[in-house]
Amino acid sequence: MSRECLDVRRLLCPMPVIRTQQSVEKMQPGQQLEVICTDPGARHDIPAWCRVNGHRVIEIVEDRGEIRIAIEIGDGD
Amino acid sequence: MALVSGGLDSMLAVKLILEQGIHVEGINFFTGFCVEGHTHAIRKRDQKRPKRNNALWVAEQLGIRLHIVEVVEEYKDVVLNPRHGYGANMNPCLDCKGFMVKKAHEWMLARGFDFIITGEVMGQRPKSQRKETLPVVAAESGAGDKLLRPLCAKLLEPTRPEREGWVERDRLLDFSGRSRKPQMELAARFGFDDYAQPAGGCCFLTDSQYSVKLADLWQARGEREYDLDDIMLLKVGRHLRPRANFKLIIGREEGENNFLEGYRSQFIHLRTLSHRGPLVLVDGKPDADDLDLAARLTARFSQGRDAEKVKVEIQQPGHDPRQLEVIPLPPSDIPQGWYL
Numbered sequence: 001m002s003r004e005c006l007d008v009r010r011l012l013c014p015m016p017v018i019r020t021q022q023s024v025e026k027m028q029p030g031q032q033l034e035v036i037c038t039d040p041g042a043r044h045d046i047p048a049w050c051r052v053n054g055h056r057v058i059e060i061v062e063d064r065g066e067i068r069i070a071i072e073i074g075d076g077d
Numbered sequence: 078m079a080l081v082s083g084g085l086d087s088m089l090a091v092k093l094i095l096e097q098g099i100h101v102e103g104i105n106f107f108t109g110f111c112v113e114g115h116t117h118a119i120r121k122r123d124q125k126r127p128k129r130n131n132a133l134w135v136a137e138q139l140g141i142r143l144h145i146v147e148v149v150e151e152y153k154d155v156v157l158n159p160r161h162g163y164g165a166n167m168n169p170c171l172d173c174k175g176f177m178v179k180k181a182h183e184w185m186l187a188r189g190f191d192f193i194i195t196g197e198v199m200g201q202r203p204k205s206q207r208k209e210t211l212p213v214v215a216a217e218s219g220a221g222d223k224l225l226r227p228l229c230a231k232l233l234e235p236t237r238p239e240r241e242g243w244v245e246r247d248r249l250l251d252f253s254g255r256s257r258k259p260q261m262e263l264a265a266r267f268g269f270d271d272y273a274q275p276a277g278g279c280c281f282l283t284d285s286q287y288s289v290k291l292a293d294l295w296q297a298r299g300e301r302e303y304d305l306d307d308i309m310l311l312k313v314g315r316h317l318r319p320r321a322n323f324k325l326i327i328g329r330e331e332g333e334n335n336f337l338e339g340y341r342s343q344f345i346h347l348r349t350l351s352h353r354g355p356l357v358l359v360d361g362k363p364d365a366d367d368l369d370l371a372a373r374l375t376a377r378f379s380q381g382r383d384a385e386k387v388k389v390e391i392q393q394p395g396h397d398p399r400q401l402e403v404i405p406l407p408p409s410d411i412p413q414g415w416y417l
Binding site: 010015018051 | 107141144146309339
């Protein structure tokens with residue numbers, strides 16, 4: 001399945017979460033989004049946002065200061 | 078629709094309504110001035126602190142959805158033209174509360190919710206949560222009697238959710254005053270033992286030092302304007318204004334230097350080559366003499382502060398870097414008035 005990509009490097013929380021939310025609002029359940037960020041806070045905030053809003057974190061990969069968080073869009077329940 | 082700040086009061090207000098079997102979703106606004114997150118993320122020394130967005134954390138504890146909404150542009154009018162004026166610093170608390178309830182009201186109407194709840198407590202805050210100002214927020218926001226304050230509802234006229242029977246007024250509360258004790262006791266009753274400590278402010282505009290820097294920015298530019306980068310940079314580094322036409326932003330430690338690195342393409346910047354030292358951004362329109370002074374100040378805040386000479390690199394965006402050797406400016410030559 002193809003993934004959309006969102007680059008929020010350099011942005012500080014809560015901006016990575018806000019940009020993620022804006023992208024997810026335009027997507028359909030089942031689609032995937034990969035968020036690339038550098039703020040360590042996003043490592044916790046984006047998964048927390050996903051949990052409270054019914055989306056699923058598929059994987060989190062950290063490499064040389066970059067964090068890649070893959071999300072599967074939920075149906076809003 | 079609940080305004081969720083991440084603090085205890087809004088957490089308790091939501092819990093009271095959830096206990097009545099009502100579906101609640103949270104909304105949290107990012108103005109650019111929020112203390113939440115940013116400074117901790119920037120500063121290296123804070124990197125061992127737990128990093129969590131308190132509003133998200135509260136939402137998760139309560140089991141509600143949370144919408145985080147950026148209002149940086151719209152919020153400017155609140156900061157620049159507060160109808161009710163400022164508090165002790167540049168904090169337009171009453172206008173701010175009215176603005177946030179107004180935005181929540183718009184969100185409520187667009188998404189089919191029936192009323193708004195906040196964690197306001199009568200008498201809790203000197204400006205925005207007084208008996209006289211609570212009705213002002215309700216009226217000016219447009220929310221009117223669809224604004225319910227569960228923690229102090231019994232001290233106020235019944236709102237529409239109470240009159241219609243959507244909410245049982247008897248199960249709401251009558252908190253008032255500045256004491257936090259009733260909230261602490263209620264938190265204990267609900268089993269909340271971990272929550273953001275009330276700090277008296279969630280916003281940099283309540284901070285006197287930050288307000289001085291913001292006022293200086295406006296004075297130097299000759300207009301009361303800002304963008305997100307401006308207000309972010311006011312949170313970071315040591316700010317010195319040696320002359321009216323420029324100021325320096327000096328990283329104080331590695332985390333701040335890393336953050337300032339991201340602005341190198343927008344600002345003239347300096348760093349020391351012969352010694353370890355900070356990254357320094359120059360904001361304004363310095364001439365050659367000003368840049369010499371900036372170089373001596375950069376040397377002063379490096380580990381070469383006591384050396385005879387320090388090699389400094391000056392880089393103007395779009396130009397080749399220039400190197401020069403300077404004598405660090407002695408502390409006695411740095412007037413206290415330069416520090417913002």
